[in-house]
Amino acid sequence: MPKPLLGGEGEKVFLLGNEAIARGALEAGVGFVAAYPGTPSTEIVEALASVAKDLGIHVEWSSNEKVAFEAAYGAAMAGVRSLTAMKHVGVNVAADPLMSSAYTGVKGGFVIVSADDPGMWSSQNEQDNRYYGLHAFIPVFEAYCPQEAKDVVRDLFDFSEKMGHPVIFRSTTRLSHSRGIVRLGKLPRPKTKGVFEKNPAKWTLIPQYARKHRVRLLEKWERIKKELATWPYNRFISNDSKYTIIAPGIAYGYVVDELRTLGVEHKVNVLKLSSTVPLPEDMIVKVLEVSEKILVVEELEPIVEVEVKRIAYDHGLASNVEIHGKDYIPQYSELTPNRVRTAIAKFIGLSVPEYSPVKLSGLEIPPRPPTFCPGCPHRSTFYLLKKAVNSLRLKPIYSGDIGCYSLAVLPPFEEQDIIIEMGGSIGAANGLAHVIDQPVIAIIGDSTFFHAGLPGMINSIYNDAPMLILVLDNRITAMTGHQPHPGTGMKATGEKARIIDIASIARASGIEYVDVIDPYDVSDAYVRLRKALEYVVNEKKTALVVAKRACSLLVHSMALRKGIVTPLYIVDEDKCTGCGVCYDFFGCPAIVPLSNGKAKIDPAMCTGCGVCAQICPFKAIRIIREGDKSWKELWF
Amino acid sequence: MERTMVLSRRKTINMVIVGVGGQGLITLGRVLGNASIISGTNILVSEIHGLAQRGGSVIVHVRIGEPNSPLVPLGGADIVLGLELIEVVRYLEYANHDSLFIVNNRVIRPSLPKVRAPSPQAILSKLKELGLNIIAINARELAEKAGSSLSENIVMLGALMGTGVLDEYISLDHVKKAIKKTLPPRWHEVNIKALELGYMEAKKQIA
Numbered sequence: 001m002p003k004p005l006l007g008g009e010g011e012k013v014f015l016l017g018n019e020a021i022a023r024g025a026l027e028a029g030v031g032f033v034a035a036y037p038g039t040p041s042t043e044i045v046e047a048l049a050s051v052a053k054d055l056g057i058h059v060e061w062s063s064n065e066k067v068a069f070e071a072a073y074g075a076a077m078a079g080v081r082s083l084t085a086m087k088h089v090g091v092n093v094a095a096d097p098l099m100s101s102a103y104t105g106v107k108g109g110f111v112i113v114s115a116d117d118p119g120m121w122s123s124q125n126e127q128d129n130r131y132y133g134l135h136a137f138i139p140v141f142e143a144y145c146p147q148e149a150k151d152v153v154r155d156l157f158d159f160s161e162k163m164g165h166p167v168i169f170r171s172t173t174r175l176s177h178s179r180g181i182v183r184l185g186k187l188p189r190p191k192t193k194g195v196f197e198k199n200p201a202k203w204t205l206i207p208q209y210a211r212k213h214r215v216r217l218l219e220k221w222e223r224i225k226k227e228l229a230t231w232p233y234n235r236f237i238s239n240d241s242k243y244t245i246i247a248p249g250i251a252y253g254y255v256v257d258e259l260r261t262l263g264v265e266h267k268v269n270v271l272k273l274s275s276t277v278p279l280p281e282d283m284i285v286k287v288l289e290v291s292e293k294i295l296v297v298e299e300l301e302p303i304v305e306v307e308v309k310r311i312a313y314d315h316g317l318a319s320n321v322e323i324h325g326k327d328y329i330p331q332y333s334e335l336t337p338n339r340v341r342t343a344i345a346k347f348i349g350l351s352v353p354e355y356s357p358v359k360l361s362g363l364e365i366p367p368r369p370p371t372f373c374p375g376c377p378h379r380s381t382f383y384l385l386k387k388a389v390n391s392l393r394l395k396p397i398y399s400g401d402i403g404c405y406s407l408a409v410l411p412p413f414e415e416q417d418i419i420i421e422m423g424g425s426i427g428a429a430n431g432l433a434h435v436i437d438q439p440v441i442a443i444i445g446d447s448t449f450f451h452a453g454l455p456g457m458i459n460s461i462y463n464d465a466p467m468l469i470l471v472l473d474n475r476i477t478a479m480t481g482h483q484p485h486p487g488t489g490m491k492a493t494g495e496k497a498r499i500i501d502i503a504s505i506a507r508a509s510g511i512e513y514v515d516v517i518d519p520y521d522v523s524d525a526y527v528r529l530r531k532a533l534e535y536v537v538n539e540k541k542t543a544l545v546v547a548k549r550a551c552s553l554l555v556h557s558m559a560l561r562k563g564i565v566t567p568l569y570i571v572d573e574d575k576c577t578g579c580g581v582c583y584d585f586f587g588c589p590a591i592v593p594l595s596n597g598k599a600k601i602d603p604a605m606c607t608g609c610g611v612c613a614q615i616c617p618f619k620a621i622r623i624i625r626e627g628d629k630s631w632k633e634l635w636f
Numbered sequence: 637m638e639r640t641m642v643l644s645r646r647k648t649i650n651m652v653i654v655g656v657g658g659q660g661l662i663t664l665g666r667v668l669g670n671a672s673i674i675s676g677t678n679i680l681v682s683e684i685h686g687l688a689q690r691g692g693s694v695i696v697h698v699r700i701g702e703p704n705s706p707l708v709p710l711g712g713a714d715i716v717l718g719l720e721l722i723e724v725v726r727y728l729e730y731a732n733h734d735s736l737f738i739v740n741n742r743v744i745r746p747s748l749p750k751v752r753a754p755s756p757q758a759i760l761s762k763l764k765e766l767g768l769n770i771i772a773i774n775a776r777e778l779a780e781k782a783g784s785s786l787s788e789n790i791v792m793l794g795a796l797m798g799t800g801v802l803d804e805y806i807s808l809d810h811v812k813k814a815i816k817k818t819l820p821p822r823w824h825e826v827n828i829k830a831l832e833l834g835y836m837e838a839k840k841q842i843a
Contacts, residue, residue: 012673014666014670014673039685042685043685121684144704144705145680173684174682174707175706177684178681179665179666179679179680179681179683180669180678180679180680180681181669181673181678250706253703253704253706254705256704256705257703257704257705261709336709336710337705337707337708338709338710355709355710355711355732356711356733357710357711357728357730357731358728358731358733358735358768359728360725360762360763360766362762363725363754363759363762364754365754366722366746366753367693367746367748368693368722368746369746369748370691371690371746371748372690373658373691404690407690410748411749412748412749480685563822584749585749587747587748587749588747589747592745604785604786
C-alpha cells in the first residue's frame with residue numbers, strides 16, 4: 001500500500017494529528033529525529049520511522065527523552081534540521097538540556113514537540129508545558145487542527161533557524177489523536193549531513209560564557225517577540241464588537257463551532273492564537289484597545305490570560321477592559337464543546353442553552369477499566385507473584401512503575417502500591433528499603449528499565465537497599481503501541497540491532513542473585529519467584545528477576561497478519577466446577593462465566609498461551625487445536 | 637424513516653462510536669475518514685490511545701460536514717454507533733431523544749472479579765422503554781457469516797450506511813473503496829461482505 005506520509009504536493013490524505021506533525025517536519029526537510037515513545041506523542045516519530053529509509057533520514061527511538069533531546073540538539077548544533085517529540089512528562093526528563101539549549105541556541109532548525117495530555121487519558125498528571133517555554137525562554141507554538149499542525153511545524157523549522165533558537169510545538173491529546181483531512185505540501189530533499197564548527201564560547205556553558213549567554217538570551221527574547229508580529233497563524237477576526245474571545249491552539253476550533261451553535265458568530269471578535277509564548281505583544285495591545293470585555297478560552301493553566309493581563313497593565317489599559325479566563329473555564333481537564341459553550345454564553349450574557357441528554361434509570365452497569373490482554377504474560381507473572389508472596393506469608397510493598405503493568409493496581413491483582421513516574425519503582429524502593437520492615441518489590445517493565453531504572457538499580461547495590469527488582473520483559477515498549485527498545489533487537493526503522501541483555505547488566509553491576517523466568521512455565525516460574533523472595537528476605541540483598549515473554553497483543557496480531565494458526569483451548573464442562581479461578585482470580589478476558597458459573601473460552605479472543613490450563617485446579621481446560629510450528633518461534 | 641431526513645439536512649453530523657478496546661473502533665474511524673476523502677466531505681475523528689485501548693471502555697467522536705473542533709457535545713450526538721451495549725449505556729449522555737442508535741446486540745463482560753453484567757435483552761428493553769430510535773444488529777453472527785468474527789466493526793459500519801443517515805455525505809461505494817484503501821488486501825473480501833451484510837440487515841429493519 002502507498003504511504004500517505006509520502007504523498008505528493010496537493011494530495012489530500014486522512015492523517016492523525018501526529019502524522020500531520022510528522023509530515024510538516026518532512027516538508028521542512030528534517031534530517032534527524034530522536035524520541036522516546038509516550039502517549040499522546042508516539043505516532044509522530046513512529047510515522048517518521050516508517051519513511052526514514054525512503055528518505056535517507058535518521059530516525060531513532062532513544063533510551064529516554066533526555067538522550068533523545070540531546071541527540072536531536074547535537075544534530076541541530078551541526079546544522080541539520082532536527083526534531084524530538086515526547087509526552088508532557090517526558091519533557092521533565094529532558095528538562096536539563098532543554099534549559100541549556102536556549103542559552104546556546106542552535107544552528108539547524110530544532111523543533112521540540114511536547115504532547116500534553118489534558119484530561120490525563122494516559123498520564124500521571126496534566127502539566128501544561130507552555131510553562132516550559134516561559135521558564136526556559138523557548139517560544140511555544142500551537143495549532144487547532146491536523147492541517148494547521150502540519151503547516152505550523154513546517155514553518156517552525158524556518159523560524160527556529162532564522163532565530164538560531166529552539167522552538168516548542170505544543171500539541172494536546174485532542175490534536176495529536178484527531179484525524180482529519182490534510183492537503184499536502186512539497187516534499188524537499190532532506191539534508192542529513194552537517195558540520196560542527198568549534199566555538200567554545202557558544203557551545204560550552206562554563207560560567208564565564210554562560211553569563212554572557214544569559215544576557216544575550218534576554219535580548220533575543222525581545223527579538224523573538226517582534227518577529228512573532230508577522231506569524232501568519234495568529235489572526236484577529238474582527239466583527240467591530242466590544243467583545244473579544246482569545247482562543248489559543250485547539251480552543252479556536254471549539255470557539256468557532258460554539259459561536260455558531262449559539263448563533264452569535266458575528267457578534268464577537270476572535271483572536272486566534274498560534275504563538276502562545278511569548279505573546280505577539282503589539283497584536284494583544286491592539287485587541288485590548290478595541291475591546292471592553294475579553295474572554296480567554298484556554299485549556300489547563302491561565303498562561304495566555306495572565307500574560308494578557310500583564311500586557312494590559314504595562315500599557316495602561318487595565319482599567320478600560322474586563323478580562324476573563326479561568327473564572328469561566330475550568331482549570332482542570334480538557335476543553336469540551338459544552339464547557340466552551342457555557343463560558344461564551346456567560347461572557348456575552350446569554351442564558352446557557354439547555355440540552356436534554358438521555359437518562360436511564362433502574363439499570364446498573366459495571367465499570368470497564370482497561371485490563372491485561374488475553375495471553376498477556378504480565379497477568380501470569382502477577383498471579384504467580386501473589387501466590388509466591390502468600391505462600392511465604394510476606395506482606396511486601398509493591399513499588400510499581402509506568403507501563404501496561406500499572407494495570408495490576410486494579411483487582412484481582414492489586415500489586416502496585418506506588419506508581420509515580422518512569423523508573424520510580426526502583427527509585428522509591430531505594431528509600432523504602434531503609435525505613436520499613438516489610439520486603440520491597442520494585443516492579444518495572446523492560447523499556448522503563450532502560451529508560452530510568454538503571455541508575456536506581458545501581459544505587460540499590462551501592463547503598464545496600466535490598467529489594468526484589470522484578471523486570472517484566474515483554475520485549476517491546478507495549479503500552480504506547482509496540483516500539484522497539486535497546487533490549488528488543490530491532491531499531492525504530494525495523495533494522496536489526498544488538499540486544500542489550502538486562503540480566504547481564506544486573507550481573508555486571510554486582511547483583512549476585514539474577515534469574516530469568518518464563519511466566520508461561522507456571523510451576524517453574526512460581527518456584528523461582530519464591531526462591532528469589534526468600535533470598536531478598538534472608539540475605540537482605542537485592543535480587544533481580546527478569547520475567548521474559550513477548551507481548552501477546554503484538555505476537556497475536558503478527559500471527560493474524562501472517563495467517564499463522566494459533567493454539568486454542570477449551571473448557572471441559574464436565575470437569576469444570578465453576579470455582580472461578582480462571583475468570584475471577586486469573587482474570588483472562590477470553591474466559592467468561594456461563595449462567596451456571598462454569599467457564600467458557602471465547603475462541604475469538606483466546607491467544608493460545610495455555611496458562612489457564614496450567615492454573616485450573618481441576619484440570620478442566622485442555623487444548624483442542626495445536627498451533628502451527630512457526631507459532632512457537634513467533635512467541636519468543 | 638423521517639428522522640434520517642432531518643439529520644441529513646444538518647451541516648455537521650455528530651456521531652459517537654462506543655465499544656470496548658480491541659473491537660476495531662479506530663479502524664472504523666479510519667475507514668470513514670478515507671471514505672470522506674473519496675466523497676469530498678470534511679471529517680474529524682477523535683480517538684484515545686494508550687491505556688484506554690487495553691480492553692477498556694472506548695468512545696470515538698466523529699464529526700462529518702463542517703467541523704472545526706473534534707468533540708461531540710453532550711446531548712449532541714445525531715448517531716450513536718454502539719459496538720457493545722454496556723458502553724452504549726455508559727455514554728448515553730452524548731445522546732438525545734432524537735438520536736439514532738445503531739447497536740450491536742451484544743454484551744462483553746468486563747474482566748473484573750465477581751462482576752455482574754446485564755444481559756443484552758435487559759439493556760435493549762430498557763432503552764426501548766425510553767422510546768429511543770434503535771436498530772439492533774447481531775453483528776457477531778453476520779461477521780461470522782462473512783468469514784471472520786473480527787469483522788463486527790465493519791458489519792456495524794454497513795448497518796450505519798444501510799440506515800441512509802450519511803447518504804448526503806458518503807455512499808456505500810465510497811466506503812467499499814475506503815475499505816480497500818485502509819485494510820490489508822487479505823482482509824478486503826471478508827470485510828466487503830461484512831459491510832454488505834450489515835447494510836442489508838439495517839435496510840431490512842427499516843423497511
